[in-house]
Amino acid sequence: MSKLTFNTDNCKGCGLCVDACPKHILRLATDKINKKGHHPAEIIDQAACIACACCALMCPDVIITVEK
């Protein structure tokens, strides 16, 4: 079971992780606003995650932890 954890407070909502995900299971949470005023990234289908870490590799703010 793969697990993605986002340090949501530090997310700047750039969306680079969303584009990097080969499974298309990330999005920017347009219904949420973090402390910095951004829509933070979130995972919409944890079960579909293959822990490839592409999102984390692409994230400029190092806010993603990937576990398998």
Add this chain to the structure above:
Amino acid sequence: MSEKVLMKGNEAIAEAAIRAGCRHYFGYPITPQTEIAAYMAKKMPKIGGTFLQAESEIAAINMVYGVSSAGLRVMTSSSSPGVSLKGEGLSYLAGADLPALIVNVQRGGPGLGGIQPSQSDYFQATRGGGHGDYHMIVLAPASVQEMAELTVKGFELADQYRLTSMILADGTMGQMMEPVALDDLTVAPMPEKPWATTGTGMKRPHNIVNSLFLQPEELEKFNFERYERYAKIEANEARFEEYRMDDAEICVAAFGIAARVSKNAIDEARKQGVKAGLIRPITLWPFPKAPFRRAAEHVKAMISVELSMGQMIEDVRLASECRVPVSLCNRAGGMIPSPDQVLEAILGAAKGGN
């Protein structure tokens, strides 16, 4: 008294620096200080030190910044136009509270100027030289022996107070040869430098050497703290020599080569019945205010003898609180006042003229 060796002033600086534990020298060729670099180039490789001819004075001072960050004694030397280029680095060293020794063997200016001796970088040295609120300790030797002694002292004070020391010499001091007792030099042990960037060893939080503080409150705090240190330096480290000042009616103020010329003139003036004396600042910053304030109580006039258009004279006036007239006796552009010129100024002042 130990054995004396005959040395050029520039060589004495270099040898004293090595004896003070300096193992890193960075420089760029410029007359009239080149002997320092040449001496270091010969000696450093033999004692496991670094001599590096940098691509510019700017690079050299920043290499100094690097070695100082690493906690070691380090120096660079140059002459007036080169020191202007180092101005940026001097300001950064001050902002990061890094100790270092800078030698300026002055030549005439402004611009490319000439290569003959001058004291016209007094303002640049004593008022900072670079941007921002800061000071350097400025030491002005008047003999080859003092070139050596003040070099050691410069390293010690720099480490003690965490700032740059400058040896402010001139072409004459750099080039003249005199006997020096090098074995008389004593060097205090270097203090611990827990702030140095030598690697955390994974045993402590990281050290940061830095002069950037974007929060004005923080930057102001560091400026005030630095000036508290400067106040201690002003209180404890002002150095000067008094010559025949006890009963003097005319006080000559002069440093470096100008002081040597002035001593001859003072002796001659006394032969002619005019009681003249000399105050020779050894530290130009902190400026030795006390002897001038004292002298202002009993002399008729003061004369600032300088190889410039009149720079130290401002400090003489401030220190004597303008209680007596202060006049200028000067040559500039690489010329040196003669004893006769100084004598004439003394005799003129004694008559009440300026």
Add this chain to the structure above:
Amino acid sequence: MVVFQKPHALTDAPFHYCPGCTHGIIHRLVAEVIDELGIEGKTIGIAPVGCSVMAYNYFNCDMIEAAHGRAPAVATGVKRANPENIVFTYQGDGDLASIGMAETVHSAARNENITVIFINNAIYGMTGGQMAPTSLPGQVTQTSPYGRDVKACGYPIRVCEMLSELEGPEYLERVTVNSVPNIRKAKKAIRKAFQNQIEGKGFSLIEVISSCPTNWGMTPQAALKWIDDKMIPYYPLGVYKDRSAQKEEAK
């Protein structure tokens, strides 16, 4: 099992960079390499002046903030003082290729045993988007509002190509971080640049083509594409000098 987490060599301080700016990716790659080589305790980083001026807050190793363009000179001092330290500079295009060009060229010519991470995003970011020595012909910036006119302000400087003509440097490579495969390649290059220093081989410079969405006036996604479309054609990726490999070949 943790597959990916923040490297130890990065502090917990959040980056001040704009959303989608790839400085953060490059910081992380440097930190990962420091972790993997086990050198954090003896590494000294030199921060530049420019967007990454506050890099000293982001790396857990000892850090020095240098004057604009002077990082290679400062690094030279640090390395000469303590040769057992691993010393890297992190510099932008204005810092390294404009005001600090002399320091760059001469530290390369001396084959100074340091690692230089050169961020080329073709613009001055911190001061609000002025023309850089690497801005492309025709590129619109605050100080080239009608596009960089090469007749008036000359041509961009290709740093790796230029330095490759020198006898001195050990290793020069240009990489980018605009995709996952490119990030993997960039890390390999950065790792080699540190490894070279550990082995005493000398000066290694990795030029990383980076994005500046804010001052390019693009979304982060469009900026990554602009790297492919505009930057890489002018700044081809690849190894420009690998002296050890050349020596091997000669054998």
